[in-house]
Amino acid sequence: GDSVTQMEGPVTLSEEAFLTINCTYTATGYPSLFWYVQYPGEGLQLLLKATKADDKGSNKGFEATYRKETTSFHLEKGSVQVSDSAVYFCALSDLYSGAGSYQLTFGKGTKLSVIP
Amino acid sequence: DADVTQTPRNRITKTGKRIMLECSQTKGHDRMYWYRQDPGLGLRLIYYSFDVKDINKGEISDGYSVSRQAQAKFSLSLESAIPNQTALYFCATSDQGQGGGETQYFGPGTRLLVL
Numbered sequence: 001g002d003s004v005t006q007m008e009g010p011v012t013l014s015e016e017a018f019l020t021i022n023c024t025y026t027a028t029g030y031p032s033l034f035w036y037v038q039y040p041g042e043g044l045q046l047l048l049k050a051t052k053a054d055d056k057g058s059n060k061g062f063e064a065t066y067r068k069e070t071t072s073f074h075l076e077k078g079s080v081q082v083s084d085s086a087v088y089f090c091a092l093s094d095l096y097s098g099a100g101s102y103q104l105t106f107g108k109g110t111k112l113s114v115i116p
Numbered sequence: 117d118a119d120v121t122q123t124p125r126n127r128i129t130k131t132g133k134r135i136m137l138e139c140s141q142t143k144g145h146d147r148m149y150w151y152r153q154d155p156g157l158g159l160r161l162i163y164y165s166f167d168v169k170d171i172n173k174g175e176i177s178d179g180y181s182v183s184r185q186a187q188a189k190f191s192l193s194l195e196s197a198i199p200n201q202t203a204l205y206f207c208a209t210s211d212q213g214q215g216g217g218e219t220q221y222f223g224p225g226t227r228l229l230v231l
Contacts, residue, residue: 004158032217043120043206043222044159051217089158093217104220106158 002027006090006107013080013114021075021110023064023090031092033057033066033073034104038087047075047088080114087111119143120223122207128229129197137192137226139207147211148190149220150174150182153204162205165190197230204228 036044048057053068090107151159161174207223
């Protein structure tokens with residue numbers, strides 16, 4: 001079945017440091033890929049997404065590129081801020097799997113803490 | 117006002133009690149979902165509904181039931197709560213997609229503790 005593996009946290013960075021959170025996936029079909037972010041005490045919200053190979057999703061200075069050849073969707077940001085402290089989830093939906101496109105498969109989440 | 121609301125936000129109950137968690141949405145979406153989040157495990161799907169008459173089990177439906185009272189309302193019940201149902205529960209909605217990539221919109225969560 002489909003699965004998502006992301007780097008374990010917690011990750012602690014100083015403000016303005018470069019961020020990479022690795023995410024790799026396995027899927028039976030042609031998945032869409034997502035990064036969701038969960039700020040303290042809140043629900044998840046979509047950060048960015050990509051629906052086909054070589055697409056780049058971007059939002060709020062974060063970027064991720066859908067790499068089919070390496071089955072990866074790594075999240076990057078050039079200069080993190082304290083306000084980026086949150087838990088980040090990589091996820092996929094696979095239109096052609098038995099579950100259909102509504103089924104989101106999540107990674108376990110990576111907690112990021114940014115210190116001043 | 118929030119698009120997806122959940123009540124209660126926090127709940128403490130005892131083993132064997134029946135409880136209901138409620139979710140309402142103003143986004144006009146047909147699809148609604150219930151997830152639970154456990155530390156280190158990510159989110160897992162409990163139930164989902166494509167419309168009022170269509171309800172389906174997710175990955176971990178045992179011990180749970182749901183009711184879709186209207187397009188905007190989707191409730192999750194624990195018929196007889198047990199301690200390993202202690203978790204953070206999220207409701208989510210999405211629009212009917214055409215080819216994958218539909219965004220899901222999450223509520224703020226209900227933190228449940230079963231003693």
